[in-house]
Amino acid sequence: MPAGCYYTHCYYSGTSENNVTNQGDIDSGSVQRVTVPRSGHVISRANISSSALKVLYRLKEAGFQAYLVGGGVRDLLLGREPKDFDVGTDATPEQVRQLFRNCRLIGRRFRLAHVRFGREIIEVATFRARHDEDTDADRDSARSDEGRILRDNVYGTIEDDVWRRDFTVNALYYDIRDFSVIDYVGGLHDLESGTLRVIGEPEQRFREDPVRMLRAVRFAAKLGFRIDPASETVIQELGYLLEDIPSARLFDEVLKLFLGGCAVATYELLRHYDLFRILFPMTEESLGREEEGFPHTFVLRALENTDQRLAEGKPVTPAFLYAALLWEPMRLRMQELLEDGMSPLEAAQLAGNQITAEQVAVTSLPKRFSFPMREIWTLQPRLERRRGKAPQRTLQHPRFRAAYDFLLLRAEVGEAPEELAAWWTAFQNRDAAEQEPVAAAAPAKKKRRRRRRKRKPAAASDD
Numbered sequence: 001m002p003a004g005c006y007y008t009h010c011y012y013s014g015t016s017e018n019n020v021t022n023q024g025d026i027d028s029g030s031v032q033r034v035t036v037p038r039s040g041h042v043i044s045r046a047n048i049s050s051s052a053l054k055v056l057y058r059l060k061e062a063g064f065q066a067y068l069v070g071g072g073v074r075d076l077l078l079g080r081e082p083k084d085f086d087v088g089t090d091a092t093p094e095q096v097r098q099l100f101r102n103c104r105l106i107g108r109r110f111r112l113a114h115v116r117f118g119r120e121i122i123e124v125a126t127f128r129a130r131h132d133e134d135t136d137a138d139r140d141s142a143r144s145d146e147g148r149i150l151r152d153n154v155y156g157t158i159e160d161d162v163w164r165r166d167f168t169v170n171a172l173y174y175d176i177r178d179f180s181v182i183d184y185v186g187g188l189h190d191l192e193s194g195t196l197r198v199i200g201e202p203e204q205r206f207r208e209d210p211v212r213m214l215r216a217v218r219f220a221a222k223l224g225f226r227i228d229p230a231s232e233t234v235i236q237e238l239g240y241l242l243e244d245i246p247s248a249r250l251f252d253e254v255l256k257l258f259l260g261g262c263a264v265a266t267y268e269l270l271r272h273y274d275l276f277r278i279l280f281p282m283t284e285e286s287l288g289r290e291e292e293g294f295p296h297t298f299v300l301r302a303l304e305n306t307d308q309r310l311a312e313g314k315p316v317t318p319a320f321l322y323a324a325l326l327w328e329p330m331r332l333r334m335q336e337l338l339e340d341g342m343s344p345l346e347a348a349q350l351a352g353n354q355i356t357a358e359q360v361a362v363t364s365l366p367k368r369f370s371f372p373m374r375e376i377w378t379l380q381p382r383l384e385r386r387r388g389k390a391p392q393r394t395l396q397h398p399r400f401r402a403a404y405d406f407l408l409l410r411a412e413v414g415e416a417p418e419e420l421a422a423w424w425t426a427f428q429n430r431d432a433a434e435q436e437p438v439a440a441a442a443p444a445k446k447k448r449r450r451r452r453r454k455r456k457p458a459a460a461s462d463d
């Protein structure tokens with residue numbers, strides 16, 4: 001298990017008795033607002049991105065409330081580095097847009113402002129009102145027959161907003177006015193005990209947005225938290241509701257689940273709660289047909305490798321991830337086609353098309369990833385051809401490196417011959433050695449070209 005997936009220390013001090021500001025009854029029950037002053041917690045502005053601070057301060061100066069909220073506060077309190085920073089405010093998205101030139105409004109179901117600073121995006125969400133105040137006639141808020149929230153754009157106060165958040169540990173607010181942390185829902189206590197607890201009634205909250213079940217698993221795996229027992233049973237019962245979620249949203253979630261650095265822990269929890277089946281039905285089915293433990297080991301090994309690459313700062317791609325997750329169904333489909341008399345390359349092509357088509361109906365995969373995924377697959381039979389010019393051609397293929405890495409994983413779990421993988425390792429080394437004199441000549445050429453360009457007059461530079 002890579003470091004960073006399990007980390008349960010919580011850094012804040014100060015008891016609720018000392019810091020309680022009793023706000024009286026908030027409609028859904030007796031609620032206490034706990035305020036932990038700056039001296040009682042570990043969140044320092046030095047650990048908040050300067051972009052997030054700019055957004056918070058500009059909102060404040062314009063007379064709005066502005067809080068850091070969500071994963072940023074949670075992770076800082078845990079002593080972890082936040083993935084991103086989210087801001088909550090009473091300014092409407094349009095008001096936010098007027099304050100920031102670098103701002104775009106996104107989302108129909110849940111309208112948000114994205115304020116961009118180079119590659120960093122600060123997500124600014126306007127406080128949402130509570131649903132029980134909504135009426136069916138309200139065009140800005142709507143639910144499906146299953147209770148799923150289809151639109152959610154009725155604005156409210158921080159006291160309303162807190163109930164709309166998913167888990168108690170995600171509903172802590174850091175106030176830019178006095179740097180205090182505000183807790184309405186016992187999130188600080190749950191951070192301390194390592195509990196992932198749904199705010200409100202689990203069944204209702206998971207029905208409102210079934211993706212929260214995936215989020216529960218993701219956070220539990222990443223933080224090493226225990227999902228509270230009341231939610232556990234509901235997740236096992238309501239997983240099927242994810243079938244109605246648009247495939248594009250599930251694709252986004254799949255990337256967060258498996259490319260967040262804790263893929264192995266997440267995968268194990270997904271299987272435990274019977275949710276993996278919903279996301280990758282063909283893979284789940286193939287796991288049931290385990291031959292000598294191979295398929296299960298392959299997916300696990302591939303996910304281990306993903307976590308390891310991320311820990312080492314190496315790139316990972318959705319194409320490789322999907323190629324690995326779907327390899328076993330792909331392999332079985334290829335076998336069937338081979339038995340029907342197809343050639344290995346034809347079988348790989350056709351099986352690739354079929355498996356991709358079936359999967360994207362569940363969790364979409366944009367073409368820029370599905371093409372390279374299929375190339376990784378179709379290169380597998382090509383890697384078996386070692387005679388004549390074939391290996392050299394395979395080596396030149398733009399997807400060779402990924403396909404070779406894929407072969408190494410297959411060989412590690414005993415599904416491809418180790419000798420084949422070793423042969424390709426040696427072949428590349430030999431090829432690299434042969435290429436060396438050419439490579440050495442290349443920089444000299446480049447230098448000459450650069451010098452020549454320098455002498456050209458810089459066109460229109462004086463304008």
Ligand code: ATP
Nearest residue numbers: 069070071072083084086164165166170171209212
């Ligand atoms: P991370 O960014 O580390 O993945 P996060 O908790 O910040 O975790 P985001 O998806 O960035 O997650 O969302 C920010 C916050 O918005 C969450 O902490 C939560 O309070 C709220 N939120 C996001 N998605 C939902 C949802 N589906 N239902 C309810 N609240 C949500």
Ligand code: MG
Nearest residue numbers: 070071084086
């Ligand atoms: Mg976040």
